[in-house]
Amino acid sequence: MEHVLPMLTQQATAARDREAARLQQARQSHAQAQATLQRLEAFRQECLARSPAATGGRGDGATLAAYQQFVARLDEAIAMQRQETGLRANQADAQQQRLAQAQQRLLAFQALANRQAVRAAQRETKREQRMADEFAARATARAQEPFA
Structure with missing residues (x-):
């Protein structure tokens, strides 16, 4: 597991980065769709403000019918x-969830690596302590030996 964990962490980091890039794209797509919607709604308001009925002008029946048909198509477009x-917002939300999952996976691998590093440091500390104890025991044994 020691040799595999760095590779898994690297792969999880790359996956998280890809999901973050996809989230950025999804958010941009949603923002563009929202901006288009706002432009359409603003255009509709302008059209209604300039309508023959709003300006006090009178038009013939064909002109009014064509205008009403245009507004109806504009309403459909809106x-x-x-x-x-809404679809783009849902996609961005779903992508946010995928990013959160990728981040959790990465954090799990990083936690494993940290635990592994702590265990390795503890083993090394114990090894060094054993070596120091053995050295001290040999030094004490030599000091207690009679000189020949």
Whole structure:
């Protein structure tokens, strides 16, 4: 496991970075869809403000019918853009979840590596202590030997 853990950590880091990039793209896509929706809604408001009924002008029946048909198509486009914006928001939320999972996986591997490093340091400390104890025991034994 000692030799595999660095590779797994590296792969988890790369996966997390890919998920973060995908989240950035999803957020940008959502922001673009939201901006398009806002432009459509603003355009609709402008059209309604300039309508023949709003300006006090009178138009013939064909002109009013064409205008109403145009506004209806604009309303359909706005409804479709709202759906698209909602879809993009859901995609960004789902991507946020995938990023969180990738981050958790990376943190788990890092925690394992940290525990492994602590255990290795403890083993090394014990080894050094044994060596020091053995050295001290030999030195004491030599000091107690009679000189020949």
